[in-house]
Each structure stands twice: as structure tokens, then as C-alpha cells.
Amino acid sequence: MQDLQDLKQSLKTQIIESLNLEGMSPDEIDDNAPLFGEGLGLDSIDSLELMVLLERNYGIKIEDAREGRKAMESVNAMVQYIADHRTK
């Protein structure tokens, strides 16, 4: 099992790839900043892309929208959610 620091680094790389954040490096993504609205400024289509990312890479299927919002508040929140719920 990856430790949380490695997981965070690979998750940031996956976010950049799946959302096509050209010119951005993993270090530029603030661990605690909101992913939506402020911070990275992502939108609703990005949230769907992130759900696809979670399902494909970690075997996590989020059925409840409120749970999804909480899980994707920030990179740190995502890392913790993945660590708690991953099936692969």
C-alpha cells in the first residue's frame, strides 16, 4: 500500500492529466485549497472527471452526491477518502 505522501503525489499527477491542466506541476496544487470555485477553479464537468478517476484508478464508486462533495473538497480530503475506501 502506498503511504499517504506517495498517494498524494500520484493523485496530483492524475488530476493534472485527467483534467488537462496544461503547464501545471503537482507542486503548484495546494494540498488544502478548495478544488472547486476558488483554488483550482474546477467546475461540475471536472467533478465528473474526478469521479471517473476515482473509479478507474482506485475502484471507488461514489453514489451519494453529498459524500462526493466532501471527498473532493481538497487534495488532502481526496487522499484521505481514497485511503479509507480504495478497493485497488
Added chain:
Amino acid sequence: MKPLYIISSSCISPQNTFDETVLFDGNEVKTAHENILSCIEPDYKGFINPVQIRRMSRALKLGFSTAIDCLRKSPVKEMDAIIIGIGKGCMIDTEAFLHSIRDYNETALNPTHFIHSTYNQLNGMIALDQKINSYNVTYAHRGFSFEHTLIDASLLIDADEAKHVLIGSFDEMTPEHFFIKQKWGYWKNEITDSKALFLSNSPGTLAGEGYGFFVLGAEKTCADQVSILAVQTLYNPSDEEILQAIQSILTAHQLEAASVDLLMLGNNGDNRQQHRDELLTTVLHEATPLYFKHLCGEYDTASQFGFWLLSHVLKRQQIPESLYHPSQRSDSLKRNQVCTTIQ
């Protein structure tokens, strides 16, 4: 049909057409690479903001840039309609979406590829960006897609439902699309240089792609504006039907066959389809035949590229050397009346 005046235009193609002057200034013709003519991409920064661009595929970036460039060139800014023709939709996104369906067993599919694979994606993006909340239609009629944008614009203007219309068309070529059509015998088996396309005497043609937009209006905005007087499409016509259609257009505009100066032919170098050229050049015997598919390749909406070229030939009263058949000598434009485009 009321005349449709071409107020502005923009074209991205495998040639340097985004800078309109280049093709007319005797520059070198860009040739096909392994039988594919690919578009020359502009610097997108001047047309698309960084937030939008990250989610756009190449086809959408090219199409959006062409449309915005066309609107910027137009002295008229208020559009009453957006009408776009596309043969098969955004192929790269469609292919990516289909691959996801297979790779992930119909689960966990990317929404972006699905959204962008739809035919009317570019229409929506232009409308949202330019805040054009009016008539907005996409024609996905394969080889007739561009022609239907002209017909629809003409109907709107004839019915006084629109004064200015943005029309356009685009199609992209991808390696997979090329591969599939190769199996169907669309392309030449031997590697063919664009300049030698019409001398090849073999089946198949070159693959291509292109993006073109026009602002059409019911009234002139300048003295030397090129206009469209008639549009007619024929599906799989007999020679007799072609002759009747030409005669009917000429008669409707009180013209003789001998008064046609130029004939833009959609010849794509496939030796299985040459007899139409002979028919047309015999009927319009005084017209100088011009060719364009060696410059853009074959794709569903390629007639838009021929149409764009002709509009510039008429406006400039100048024919680029590259539009003549390799065996033909250049001829000056004699008069300024009618041109016919045959897909």
C-alpha cells in the same frame, strides 16, 4: 433566392489560408504527408481563453478559432443565426469515447469526450462565447453538410427571418479514421504528392481536413462584395440530371453557358470518377477549370474550401497558380459572373 453577400470569411486548412494573402502570393503549396493533408494550426492564444482551452480537442480549437476570426473580420457583429455543417462530428473525441466504452466495459466513461463527440458542440461554444441566443442549427449530412448551411441561410434570409448569418463547416482527419477508410479503398495505395494528384491515374485520393466560416448578409457592406445567387444539390445524379440542373441555373439568371468564366471542380484525383469533369468542361466549354482538392484533401465538407477559394478569387480577381491543373496554362480571369462548384 435573394443574393447572399459574403461579408467576411476565415479558413484553416492544410495550406496557409488563415493568412489570406499567402496562397495568392505564389507561396509554396504544402503537400500531403503519407497521403494525409493536415491543417496548419494557428496560435490559439488570441482566440481561446486558457480556462476554455484545456478541455477542447484539436478540432474544437481549430473550429472555434476560425469562427471567432471570421466574426472579428466582419463589420457586422450581430448574428441572427449560427449554422454549421459537419460530416461526422469530432472524430478524436468520438474515438476516445468509444475506446473508453471498450476498455472500461461500459463503465467509468469520461464525460468530456462524450460531450465533445456530439455534432453540435462547436455551435454551442460559439453561441455561449459570443452571446448569440438565436437560431442555432448543425447539419450532419456527410457530403452535403456544408451545402445545407448555405441552403438554410438562404431560406432564413429569403423569409426575412435573418439579416446576418454565421455559417461554417469542419471535419477532422484522425489516424483511425484514415485507417478505416483505407480499408474501404478511399485513399491511394501509393504515396502520392499533392502536386501529382491529378496525374496519378490510379484509384483513391488524398485524405484531408478543413475548417471554414463565413458571415453572410442580405445586403452589401462594400462595393465589391462577392455574392451567392443560387445553390443546388444533386444526390447521385445522372449526366442528364447534371446538365438539366446547370441549364436551369443559367436560365434563371439569364446566362449562357459561354458566359461562365470559371468552373471549380471537386475532382479528387480518383481515376474512377473522372467522367464528370469531361461532361462539365464540355458543357461549360468557355470556363477555365480550377481544382482545389490537391490542396485540402478529401473530406465530407471539402466543398467549403473550394467555396472559400472561389470567393477570394472573385474578390481579388486573381487566380493562384496552384488552382490550375498541372497540364494547364494559367489564364487571366476574363469576366466576373458565375462560378460553379462541383463536389
